[in-house]
Amino acid sequence: MAAAERGAARPTGDNRTSRRRRRRREHCLRTSGLEPGALPGQSMRARAHVWPGRREAGAARGMGEFKVHRVRFFNYVPSGIRCVAYNNQSNRLAVSRTDGTVEIYNLSANYFQEKFFPGHESRATEALCWAAGQRLFSAGLNGEIIEYDLQALNIKYAVDAFGGPIWSMTTNPSGSQLLVGCEDGSVKLFQITPDKIQFERNFDRQKRSTIHKMIVDRQYMGVSKRKCIVWAVAFLSDGTVISADSAGKVQFWDSATGTLVKSHLITNADVQSIAVADQEDSFVVGTAEGTVFHFQLVPVTSNSNEKQWVRTKPFQHHTHDVRAVAHSPTALISGGTDTHLVIRPLMEKVEVKNYDAALRKITFPHRRLISCSKKRQLLLFQFAHHLELWRLGSTVATGKNGDTLPLSKNADHLLHLKTKGPENIICSSISPCGSWIAYSTASRFFLCRLNYEHDNISLKRVSKMPAFLRSALQILFSEDSTKLFVASNQGSLHVMQLVEGSFKHLHAFQPLSGTVEAMCLLAVSPDGNWLAASGTSAGVHVYNVKQLKLHCTVPAYNFPVTALAIAPSTNNLVIAHSDQQVFEYSIPDKQYTEWSRAVQKQGFHHLWLQRDTPITHISFHPKRPMHILLHDAYMFCIIDKSLPLPSDKTLLYNPLPPMNESDVVRRRTAHAFKISKIYKPLLFLDLLDERTLVAVERPLDDIIAQLPPPIKKKKFGT
Amino acid sequence: MVQLRPRASRTPASAEAMVDEGPPASEEEAEHGLLLGQPSSGAAAEPLEEDEEGDDEFDDEAPEELTFASAQVEAREEERRVWETVRRDKTLLKEKRKRREELFIEQKKRKLLPDTILEKLATASQTDIKKSPGKLKEVNLQKKNEECEKGSGSKKVKVQKVQSISQNKSYVALRLKDQDLRDSRQQAAQAFIHNSLYGPGTNRTTVNKFLSLANKRLPVKKAAAQFLNNAWGTQKKQNAKKFKRRWMIRRMKTPKK
Numbered sequence: 001m002a003a004a005e006r007g008a009a010r011p012t013g014d015n016r017t018s019r020r021r022r023r024r025r026e027h028c029l030r031t032s033g034l035e036p037g038a039l040p041g042q043s044m045r046a047r048a049h050v051w052p053g054r055r056e057a058g059a060a061r062g063m064g065e066f067k068v069h070r071v072r073f074f075n076y077v078p079s080g081i082r083c084v085a086y087n088n089q090s091n092r093l094a095v096s097r098t099d100g101t102v103e104i105y106n107l108s109a110n111y112f113q114e115k116f117f118p119g120h121e122s123r124a125t126e127a128l129c130w131a132a133g134q135r136l137f138s139a140g141l142n143g144e145i146i147e148y149d150l151q152a153l154n155i156k157y158a159v160d161a162f163g164g165p166i167w168s169m170t171t172n173p174s175g176s177q178l179l180v181g182c183e184d185g186s187v188k189l190f191q192i193t194p195d196k197i198q199f200e201r202n203f204d205r206q207k208r209s210t211i212h213k214m215i216v217d218r219q220y221m222g223v224s225k226r227k228c229i230v231w232a233v234a235f236l237s238d239g240t241v242i243s244a245d246s247a248g249k250v251q252f253w254d255s256a257t258g259t260l261v262k263s264h265l266i267t268n269a270d271v272q273s274i275a276v277a278d279q280e281d282s283f284v285v286g287t288a289e290g291t292v293f294h295f296q297l298v299p300v301t302s303n304s305n306e307k308q309w310v311r312t313k314p315f316q317h318h319t320h321d322v323r324a325v326a327h328s329p330t331a332l333i334s335g336g337t338d339t340h341l342v343i344r345p346l347m348e349k350v351e352v353k354n355y356d357a358a359l360r361k362i363t364f365p366h367r368r369l370i371s372c373s374k375k376r377q378l379l380l381f382q383f384a385h386h387l388e389l390w391r392l393g394s395t396v397a398t399g400k401n402g403d404t405l406p407l408s409k410n411a412d413h414l415l416h417l418k419t420k421g422p423e424n425i426i427c428s429s430i431s432p433c434g435s436w437i438a439y440s441t442a443s444r445f446f447l448c449r450l451n452y453e454h455d456n457i458s459l460k461r462v463s464k465m466p467a468f469l470r471s472a473l474q475i476l477f478s479e480d481s482t483k484l485f486v487a488s489n490q491g492s493l494h495v496m497q498l499v500e501g502s503f504k505h506l507h508a509f510q511p512l513s514g515t516v517e518a519m520c521l522l523a524v525s526p527d528g529n530w531l532a533a534s535g536t537s538a539g540v541h542v543y544n545v546k547q548l549k550l551h552c553t554v555p556a557y558n559f560p561v562t563a564l565a566i567a568p569s570t571n572n573l574v575i576a577h578s579d580q581q582v583f584e585y586s587i588p589d590k591q592y593t594e595w596s597r598a599v600q601k602q603g604f605h606h607l608w609l610q611r612d613t614p615i616t617h618i619s620f621h622p623k624r625p626m627h628i629l630l631h632d633a634y635m636f637c638i639i640d641k642s643l644p645l646p647s648d649k650t651l652l653y654n655p656l657p658p659m660n661e662s663d664v665v666r667r668r669t670a671h672a673f674k675i676s677k678i679y680k681p682l683l684f685l686d687l688l689d690e691r692t693l694v695a696v697e698r699p700l701d702d703i704i705a706q707l708p709p710p711i712k713k714k715k716f717g718t
Numbered sequence: 719m720v721q722l723r724p725r726a727s728r729t730p731a732s733a734e735a736m737v738d739e740g741p742p743a744s745e746e747e748a749e750h751g752l753l754l755g756q757p758s759s760g761a762a763a764e765p766l767e768e769d770e771e772g773d774d775e776f777d778d779e780a781p782e783e784l785t786f787a788s789a790q791v792e793a794r795e796e797e798r799r800v801w802e803t804v805r806r807d808k809t810l811l812k813e814k815r816k817r818r819e820e821l822f823i824e825q826k827k828r829k830l831l832p833d834t835i836l837e838k839l840a841t842a843s844q845t846d847i848k849k850s851p852g853k854l855k856e857v858n859l860q861k862k863n864e865e866c867e868k869g870s871g872s873k874k875v876k877v878q879k880v881q882s883i884s885q886n887k888s889y890v891a892l893r894l895k896d897q898d899l900r901d902s903r904q905q906a907a908q909a910f911i912h913n914s915l916y917g918p919g920t921n922r923t924t925v926n927k928f929l930s931l932a933n934k935r936l937p938v939k940k941a942a943a944q945f946l947n948n949a950w951g952t953q954k955k956q957n958a959k960k961f962k963r964r965w966m967i968r969r970m971k972t973p974k975k
Contacts, residue, residue: 122904124904124907124908141903141904141907141908142900142904143900143903143904164903164907165903165904165907167907183903183907229914246914268921269921270915288915319928321915701929701943704925704929705925705926705929705943705944706925707925708916709916709922709923709924709925709928710922710923710925710928711920711921711922711923712921712922712923712927712928713923713928713931715931715934715935717934717935718931718934718935
């Protein structure tokens with residue numbers, strides 16, 4: 001289109017006319033019901049269809065033209081957040097979801113999700129708390145207290161409390177004892193020993209005065225039309241008890257006299273969660289309408305000593321119930337059924353008012369859930385309990401830049417593979433040739449062989465897996481599909497050779513020194529010689545696959561690695577960190593490349609560093625060694641190493657220079673980072689071959705449409 | 719019940735015969751009375767027949783003389799015979815039932831775990847009930863620990879050992895009764911939460927309506943977020959598709975004229 005005529009860089013998000021036209025087209029297709037591949041009874045699938053390729057014109061400098069497969073049939077719905085626990089010493093947040101997954105976010109590393117524990121169907125977590133020494137405990141409706149091992153990334157043990165379903169749990173201020181409130185009305189005290197927890201005492205309902213901070217389970221209070229349920233209770237050290245109930249009231253009680261001191265009616269819906277700050281001068285409550293209220297202890301008049309609790313700020317960042325809130329010294333954290341994790345720094349508590357003090361909303365996963373087989377144009381989608389294999393559609397039409405091409409063959413749902421057992425899938429991968437699928441749960445590892453005859457596909461599972469291969473944190477196939485690399489959760493890295501219908505274990509790289517900091521990521525070079533593995537505090541290790549020994553280690557960086565890839569011909573290792581830094585390390589030379597040093601010297605553009613979401617995938621163009629393609633949830637970028645780097649003053653999101661500017665000016669303003677925001681939110685983007693890209697999008701509306709029902713809001717005029 | 723047999727026409731019994739049946743009639747009646755307990759038509763009618771036949775053929779002779787004692791003996795023997803058959807039947811039935819029960823027990827035993835494990839579990843549960851709660855948990859924890867350790871220990875040991883049939887090496891035993899109870903409580907708790915959040919009386923609306931509220935208040939009113947209901951009439955649509963396919967096939971089959 002016009003952009004191509006001007007020979008400028010790729011059209012970016014500020015090309016408003018094309019965007020408007022595109023939206024109208026989307027709308028027409030939807031309302032007339034012309035959706036290819038619509039399945040009855042599955043409304044979400046019917047709306048999400050393969051969009052035919054869009055031709056994109058690149059810059060005159062050989063960015064290239066691509067056909068883009070725009071995929072929207074990945075029906076990814078995250079589970080709602082149930083509990084949130086904040087750890088002050090390490091500035092980490094533990095989040096537990098309704099399917100049993102527990103995720104650990106490092107708030108100082110740009111809010112990156114560094115570790116997670118896969119879920120389990122029978123685990124209905126109701127409470128999560130941190131104890132002394134960075135130990136994480138959770139308790140649920142199955143009556144068990146579970147401790148998570150943050151180094152081995154598995155569950156250390158599960159202790160049955162023998163009181164029925166556990167409704168709440170907390171620790172004492174020093175973190176050495178654990179209190180658990182059970183269904184049968186008893187409160188049990190556990191002593192936390194270095195290895196395990198040990199039962200100490202059983203409290204009856206009356207002896208509550210000996211306990212400091214306690215969060216008690218449901219009670220039935222006062223009958224109005226419908227029984228009022230107290231969802232959360234907090235006990236302050238001066239004897240005030242704060243309760244949040246389903247009538248929308250936040251009530252303050254005096255524990256010494258047992259009377260109601262003050263009652264605030266803040267909403268019509270339920271108030272579902274309370275979190276009190278450490279200094280006990282403010283607390284936050286979450287309601288079922290999605291509003292989060294901040295209460296503060298404020299002096300009555302400006303110079304009096306008397307203080308009272310006042311509702312200060314409402315925040316509306318959620319659409320559904322807010323079932324978990326936490327209060328860190330500087331921020332309010334909330335999470336609920338709408339699956340967003342919202343971290344709102346409080347302006348009066350934040351010292352430096354820069355971009356770090358902005359609202360953070362974490363919606364999309366920080367790891368890759370999709371793998372791609374380039375030869376056969378297959379996509380493997382990973383869900384919690386099953387895998388789906390799709391073949392991309394194809395088109396024979398051609399068009400100009402910005403056209404939508406009609407599909408001659410629709411996308412095909414080839415395989416729906418369900419796991420046995422109640423556990424969630426941790427990781428999965430498909431080989432580049434498309435004949436092997438490997439996936440792993442917390443206790444088993446599965447390897448399957450696929451056979452293609454004409455249009456049919458048949459699956460055969462490899463039955464005998466070795467005993468040492470129980471669960472894997474990351475799986476990767478080599479480019480020629482002859483080797484399989486598995487990072488097991490004991491820290492070791494296994495290399496297996498794949499022969500006709502089975503495998504042979506070649507070697508196991510033992511874990512080296514260093515603590516586990518994040519989930520392991522793997523990358524293999526296209527020629528099959530080098531294997532890179534990240535995740536420990538020692539840095540990224542590079543192994544020589546042919547000689548089966550450690551080659552070198554990239555120096556450690558204090559932010560975790562979010563994506564890893566090795567370039568085809570130059571064997572440069574490109575590493576992306578959670579603070580949006582990108583490094584390039586040459587493996588044969590065992591040092592950083594020239595370009596990487598230049599980038600570090602100049603520094604990245606400030607807008608690049610202020611991006612919210614981490615880079616989840618890096619790939620390369622087979623014919624253009626100077627290009628690196630990477631993407632995060634809201635943009636994708638091609639870095640052209642031959643072009644100059646942008647300084648802080650130039651515009652990052654490359655504008656289209658006006659027509660009357662001379663060629664010289666155009667060349668001066670163009671820089672190495674070609675960013676496009678056309679496809680968002682992106683879950684995955686990769687190069688299929690030299691002229692084709694595949695972009696898997698997941699519009700937020702499609703996720704919201706599958707969530708549980710929200711509270712009814714009455715708006716005037718509707 | 720006495721069967722009604724076609725009686726031979728008999729001469730009206732002479733009054734003498736009727737009357738003479740007096741004393742022997744008492745014995746016959748005694749027999750009759752006994753035999754009425756087991757109604758066999760033959761037996762009840764026999765004496766009458768005999769008498770009749772006797773009457774018909776040997777009209778002139780006097781009826782048979784049956785002494786009371788012999789009749790009594792006969793009656794008692796009958797009784798005894800009948801009682802014995804009944805007893806034999808009962809014993810036969812009893813034996814049958816016994817055999818069947820034994821068979822069932824055998825089958826059940828085959829399904830159960832070997833005795834040793836059951837004993838272990840039984841003793842463990844008994845000690846649970848007896849000891850105090852504190853110790854109880856420790857014992858159970860220990861036991862579970864042991865089993866877990868043994869289970870995991872075997873895994874660390876070489877692969878071949880896992881396949882050995884030794885008892886406490888490769889699995890952890892759970893009492894199903896406890897598990898069921900635990901599951902039901904968990905279900906009840908989850909149902910309670912679901913009911914209080916989404917049950918009757920809560921003010922919930924569908925996601926479609928929620929997202930369309932904004933559309934309704936725009937200056938240019940837009941349609942709802944999910945305007946189409948793709949789940950409508952799925953059965954009708956499927957039937958229509960099948961009919962169309964069949965019709966096309968039929969169309970192809972008939973030769974084109």
